Ligand SMILES: N[C@H](CCC(=O)N[C@@H](CS)C(=O)NCCC(=O)O)C(=O)O
């Protein structure tokens with residue numbers, strides 16, 4: 001059948017057109033071009049595969065798709081082919097996972113470092129300030145988290161100039177796509193098994209992806225440590241959640257593989273239905289909660305009233321294992337990322353010199369604005385080489401290009417501590433490849449850049465480290481012309497990697 005309009009690939013971009021998102025010298029047509037006669041079949045097969053295998057999200061065009069499972073599904077946006085990625089930097093990224101897991105745990109125990117580093121941000125960023133208040137209360141109560149579970153994702157880009165693997169950020173709360181990322185790797189393997197010979201590609205060069213089984217394993221091990229067989233894992237979720245299937249992959253694996261029950265509650269419901277027993281046990285809606293797994297609660301938008309903050313505090317005060325606990329959450333802020341990049345700071349938290357060197361090697365330029373006027377001046381001069389970042393998660397919050405100049409001007413003329421709400425980061429320019437991005441059944445052929453996320457799981461009970469592993473990967477690919485990334489934010493598509 002002639003390819004329907006939906007499968008028609010929009011025409012390829014004019015290679016001469018440069019993309020403001022990347023300096024022209026990084027354009028590389030080294031992507032893959034799929035033969036015209038194969039492309040529609042490849043796209044159709046990928047769309048069918050995604051639909052049959054649950055590589056799906058709620059469709060924004062259907063107003064109930066975030067509330068009712070099975071209603072208004074659409075395939076998750078994906079790239080048709082995996083991104084070429086050098087084996088050595090892949091190994092480097094994987095080796096960093098257990099080191100970052102350990103670093104998060106060590107920094108989380110230094111309450112003074114967290115409070116001091118974020119003290120000026122506290123004055124100008126109300127959301128971070130509320131998190132710090134809860135943290136301060138736990139310090140004052142001498143509350144110990146003896147069992148600690150971290151499910152992290154460290155995001156990197158490969159700088160085209162230097163070929164250096166540079167960390168974009170370390171996410172310690174609500175890391176998206178442990179479920180869907182595995183499916184994209186399987187999709188690409190399946191497509192290359194079928195069309196590999198036409199494309200000169202070998203499916204075995206797409207690394208297997210284990211995130212959903214490893215993250216479910218970590219949650220189940222934590223549940224085990226809590227040691228109450230009738231207790232549940234509580235997913236803290238938003239009431240509108242179009243990425244719910246990524247979350248259900250985890251809860252389904254928890255039940256089917258480990259026999260562990262999960263419940264899904266919003267912060268408002270936890271405030272309504274939750275209570276603390278005298279021994280610190282958290283009961284919600286009649287369930288004893290062994291593990292609290294946050295898939296909401298990372299953004300000010302998740303706290304529309306005091307009810308949500310009360311729920312956050314109730315959970316923090318309880319004996320449930322929080323993933324993350326408040327101190328892990330704070331370690332994942334961009335301000336702490338920037339503080340850890342200062343000289344001699346890593347040495348306070350890690351002993352092994354090689355580990356310290358490995359971590360430092362992947363740090364991009366990171367500056368605070370309040371104590372380095374030089375970098376403010378630099379960013380005013382050449383804003384295209386920087387990114388201005390607030391302490392926010394969830395995508396869509398970073399400031400680029402001329403907006404940097406305008407924001408810095410405003411903050412400096414306003415005086416005060418407004419600058420403390422941001423950090424300044426070196427802008428990284430990865431190579432952009434010609435890619436096929438499939439969104440809502442339509443394939444777009446465009447130059448795109450990619451960001452590699454490596455998942456890590458850490459579980460500790462007092463002095464015993466029960467788990468400290470790299471747990472699979474996520475590749476996100478976005479058109480070069482878009483500054484902002486983010487799949488949920490609607491800019492990027494899910495991808496996988498092809499080791500070269
Ligand atoms: N809807 C929530 C979304 C949770 C969320 O935004 N997580 C941040 C880290 S905090 C993140 O991983 N962002 C990169 C994924 C992207 O590109 O969209 C969920 O899935 O539970």
Ligand SMILES: [Mg+2]
Pocket residue numbers: 169170171392393394395
């Ligand atoms: Mg983030």
